[in-house]
Every structure is written in structure tokens, then in C-alpha cells.
Amino acid sequence: MTPAARVQTAIEILDAIAAAARDGGAPADAIFAEAMRARRYAGSKDRRAIRNHVYDAIRSIRSAPVSGRAAMLALADADAELAALFDGASYGPAAITADEPRAETGLATTALMKLFDPLVGKAERAAMLVRAPLDLRANALRSSRDELASIFPDGEAIAGLADGWRLPGETAAVQHTAYAEGQFEVQDAASQFAAAALAAEAGQTIVDLCAGAGGKTLAIASATGDAAAILACDTNRARLQQLPPRANRAGATRIETLLLNPGQERAMLADRMGKADRVIVDAPCSGSGTWRRSPELRWRSTPARLDRHVAEQAKLIDLGSDLVAPGGKLLYAVCSIIEREGRAQVDDFLKRHSGWTADGDFLPAGVGRAAGGGYLLTPGHDGCDGFFLARLTAPC
Template identity: 35%
Template sequence: MKDGGRIAAAIEVLGEVESRRRPVQDALKDWGNAHRFAGSGDRTIIGNLVFDALRHKQSLGWQMQDSSARALALATYALNWQQGLARLEEVMADDRHAPEALSEAEKAALTTPRADAAPDAIAADVPEWLWPAFAAALGDNAVAEGQALARRAPIDMRANTLKASRDKVLKRLAHIELKETALSPFGLRVEPKPGAARLPHVQAEEGYRKGWFELQDEASQIAALVAGAKPGEQVLDFCAGGGGKTLALAALMENRGQIYAYDNDRLRLAPIHERLARAGARNVQVRDPRTGTLEDLEGQMDLVFVDAPCTGTGVWRRRPDSKWRLSEKALADRIEEQARVLDAAARFVKPGGRLVYATCSILDAENRGQIEAFLARDARFARRSAASAFAAALPGKPMPAHVSPEGHVLLTPASTDTDGFFLSVVARTV
């Protein structure tokens, strides 16, 4: 395919996402299945166009004075990919599969910056209804954080110290442009590439198949470190999902002690078994919600880790379509669910034990507000400083910029170059 046809395909996919409110990955997969002639390189470029258009949907629509799928795809190629008007016209004239020729209004929008300044929500590419809560959480840095959440995400990996050191993984993947992460002592990163460029398929590497490393954002790695799981402890990963943090905790515990991995959604939990085997994590017991209970664990855990279900506002770099599908009702539903999850998880913490609450959200209502409301409900628990836990787990590393007066920690792409991730620690005192 030529670029003109790729732009047309991106317009088609964006239209499907908008009109049917479909997850972008589903729309891209269906387009690929219906257009078998498109090679893997074509699909990569089309996907990059679509994702970048969604990342900057609001600011591009404002510049173009048109938020249609066509306007977003054209602006992504000409402006965000820095191809320019002349190149865009060239590829559209050179391909019978390209979209219709540009109108004079489109040419003007692609070459003339608007004289008026974009409102903050538009400049930040944050849904306007959500902007007050977003700005309240991030203050003067809100626009910069929104823009950082609209950029492409890196590929982050965690060296699995049950099988390999970070240096060993670096050497084995020397053919890939890897670097050490700034905060996590086990992290490795492939920086995002611009425009049509594709990232390496690291899961095809021998080291991945051998379990030497796992895909895991640096913020998630930091969350496991802050939890402070020690060899020999009894740990419950209460919302284990696919097991990323379970594996990180197992490595920190050196396969000693016991981790119980649980999730009330068995489909989210399904990948964990294969991942545990590949990683060599032997101190994990998976509790299937269909067949197992947790009653025998009540009041027995040194650590309960709660990576609570949330709106995912901190991972917009990876799921840009989700920010435009998020609704006020979805946020309210998540807040209610988080409160139920916290109350349920608290039953398993033993006296003197701790509960770590984390979300991949940047919103106060899901984070600081949620944990403070929990402490008001359950007098058995007292606040501990996640900032102090961060300093102890990552000695010599700079303290994140977003630390609340209570010691809660918020990691963000603009301040820590990670996904958005909230961390709080409480302890059971009686």
C-alpha cells in the first residue's frame, strides 16, 4: 500500500471507532481481516495513524475546526508526523485509493496556526467534562501532564531476577535500542519512535520465552517495590488480573513465602498460569473465583496488594480511545466498585500487616479521596507514608513531584516518565 491508501484506511477505522464507539483494537483487527492484501507494515502504519489521531483528537480537531475522521487523519499525517501539506497532497494525488483531494479550508487549516489560544482542556487533549477533576489533581502541571498522556508510550520491561539480571537481559537484547529505566532497578525501556516507525516485537525474543523478562510499565514495577514484599511473607494480590505485579512480587520475595493471586474476573486471571510457569515463580497459589474461596486467609496476610479497577486515566498513552469513551457514569461506577474492593480486601490483613492501594488513574476521587474515605470507615487501619516507602525502596532516587500532604504518591508521565499511577499504604493497627 501507498500512504494515500493508508490514510484512507485510517479514516475508515476512525469513523468506525467514532460511529460505533468500538475499542480501537477491535476496529483495526476487523479492518485487517477484511483487507488481507495489507501487509504487516501497512497495518502498523495505519494503526500508528489511528492511535496518534485519537491521542490528539481534541487539539487536532480544534486546529482543523473539524473533528471528523478525515480531518483527524489528515492533520495527524501532515502536522503531528511533520510531513507537511506538500507531501500530503503528493501522496493523495499519487494513489487512486487515497481520500478525495483537499479542500481550500483544509489546506488553510493545515498551514495556518490559529490566532486564538486553545482552551486548557483542548491543549491538554483531555475530555472537557473531565477537565475540572483532572486539573484539580494536577494543579499548574495539568496541561503539561495531559500533553504527556497524549504522547506515545515506551515499551517497558522488568528483568525477572528469578532467572536473569538486568545486565544479562541488556546484553542478550543488544540488537535492540534498550536503556535502563530511571527509577526501577529492574527496568528496561525501548523509547517510542515517531511517525510510521514500528517498535520491535520483544515477545518474540528468546529471552522472553525463557522468562528472563516481562513486559511491565515502570510505574507498575515501582508499585511492587513500594509494597515492600519480603521473603517469607504471606501476600495476597487481591486484584491480580493477568499477574504482572504477582510476578514482580514473587521475584522480590525470591520465591520464599507465599503469594495468593486472586481476581473476581476469571478471564482477566486466565493468562497468569502460563506467565508463572515461564517466569519460574514457584511461591504463587492462584485462587480461581469459580472454585476457590479466600475465607482461610482472613486476618492472615502480611501484605494485601489492591491494584483497584479504575478509569485508566493514567494509561491514556497506551489506550487513547478509552479517554473519549469514558463517561461520568463510568467514573461513578468505578468509585463505588473501588470502595467495595477496599472493604473486601481489608478483611485479609492481619494485625500489624499492611494494605497497599494502587490505581492507574490520576483522579483524586479514585485515589486520595478513596483511601481517605476508607480510613474514615475502618478504624482498624491507619495511614502510612507511601512517600517514605518509596524512599526506602528506591534509595537515592528523586522523590516524585506529586506527593500529597498525607504521603500518597502519584506517578505521572510528565514528572516521572511513567504511566500515571497512584500509590497509598495503610497498616492495620488492631
């Protein structure tokens, strides 16, 4: 493919990604993969160049553009070499005209940024779209961080995490045989801090209410030496089905999965009420804390979607609290930097639930910053995804 043809292909893919973002369709990675399958004539260099164009645009444009061309034109205005490829050549993009629409660049819309937690200032915003590193968690059931260090010597330890090991973002870690052997999982440091903050212990009964594919579930099993009874729940069958084979690979034998029917969660968990020593509620959210990894999520943020997330979070944290035994603990976690999903959600919970208290100092020294009844982790301050964590203790 010619350089100009690569740009035109990127424009067409961006059209599909923007439409999917507006309509709640497939994620960008899936759309890109499908587009490449339909263009088998594209070589590896072509695919790499096209991907760079696509993701440079996604990172640069603050909201879903009117077209892929408008997104690429915004980049071309600041890049003479890119602009020169808009020459009207065969298979390439048409020549640029001055009055064409350009997408707006920036982190996010002003309206969306006004929803950020007050701790997310200008310096933090600059770190939100820098490419993320690759964080690994050594599986203590099969390995150790020292072993990861010998396998991946170009990495470094993650401060505050006994099993965390950080690598350059482009490292193909999962292709190593150690991954197939269950020696480690790919898991951002923020998620590792969340699992550790639950303070789970051997012999306890633990419920992961929104387990998904089980990343934090497996981290809890590792931390407890596979000696805690863990119930992993979710309403998404496809995601939850990924957990049993992952647990088998990791050597975690005491994880039970429960697929919950939406709207029937409380009834299906009736016999578990008030019996769990620990409950983790990693609630569905805007995902604003993961923009470094999934920048297209900015394009999917709407007031209506945020309202639905906030309502669902309140329902889940209430359900989770009913599962906790007297004196037990609930960890509320969202990969979000939006105030309504973090400190405001916990403040409202504490108003609804007399006798519950918010724990302090449950993170390693220097990790996170106090945000109401919890802590906010951010890329700029903590070098990890944006996360809000609150650990709550039930009345005895």
C-alpha cells in the first residue's frame, strides 16, 4: 500500500469506530481487527502504519468526530508530512480544502472534564493519554516477582506491590511460556492495589460481586494462598466463562462461579446474605480511568450513560453490603476519575447505611490521595490507571 492509501484506510476505520462509539457498538480493537481481516492484501508494515494513524487520531480527538476524515485532518493541520498525503492520488484521500470540518483535539469535552474529581488537575490531565506500561502480577501460587525479574529483566518492581512487575508497554509478555504455565497475569497496578486493599485472608469467605473475567478474583486467590472460599459472580456469561480456565491455569482451586440473572441478583444470592467476610464490588463505570489503554472510551461518554452507571453502582454497593457479615469489609472500586462514580457514590452510601464506616490508610504509603471516604489513584500521581477505592466496614 502507498502511504496515502494507508491514510485513507485509517479514515475508513475511524468512520466505523466513531459510529460504534455513538451507538454503543463494538470496541475499536475489534473494529480494527475486522478491517484488517477484510484487507488481507495489507502487509505487516501497512497494518502497523494504519494502526498508528488510527490510534493517534483516537488519542488526539476529544469526542467522537463527525467523520474519520475530520479526525485525520485535525492531525494533518499539525503535521505537514501527513497533510502532503492528502493529494487526491488513487486509493488515497482527496485533497484538503480550507473549509472542511476538523475534529476538536484535547483530552475530553469541557462538560466531561467538569465531572472529574477535584484532585484531577491540569498536570494529571496531561498524563491521562500517555501510553501505559505493561504491568504484570506474579501468581504466588506458581511463581514470584523474583522469577518474573529473571524472565523479564528489562522490567522494574512496582512500589507498594509485593508481586507487581512493570515492563515497557510494547512487551509481548503473554507469548512467553511462563504465561501459559500460570506464573503471571497481566494486570494494571491499580487493579492489583484494589485486590490487595480487600485485605482478604486465608480461611475467609469472599464474594467478588462483579468478577468479569476474574482478574481481581485470581489476585485474591493468589494473596490468600488458595485458602479462601471465593464466589465470583457476574451477569455477563461470556466474561465469566473465561474465569474457570484461567483459574485452572493459575492453580486456584477454591473459586466458585455464579452467573447472575439481571434483576434477580438479590434472590439468587439470598442464602449468602450476611455471611461474607469480604466483598469486592468492582462496579461497571465510565472507564475514564483507563483512557490511556482505551482512549476511545472518551468518545462513548454521554450524560445518559453516566447516569445509568451511577444508578447501577448504587444498586451494587447496596447489594454487596447486604452480603457482608457483621464487622466484615466491603471494597468498592471503579476505574473512574469522575466524582459522581467515586467519592460522591461512597458519601451517598454512608448516608443510606447507618453504622457503616470508611476505613483510612488501607493503601501503601504514598499510593493514592484521600478523596472523601476513599482514595483516588491517577496516572500522574501513581503511575497507574485512574481508580477510586473505598474500603467500608460493616457494623458489628
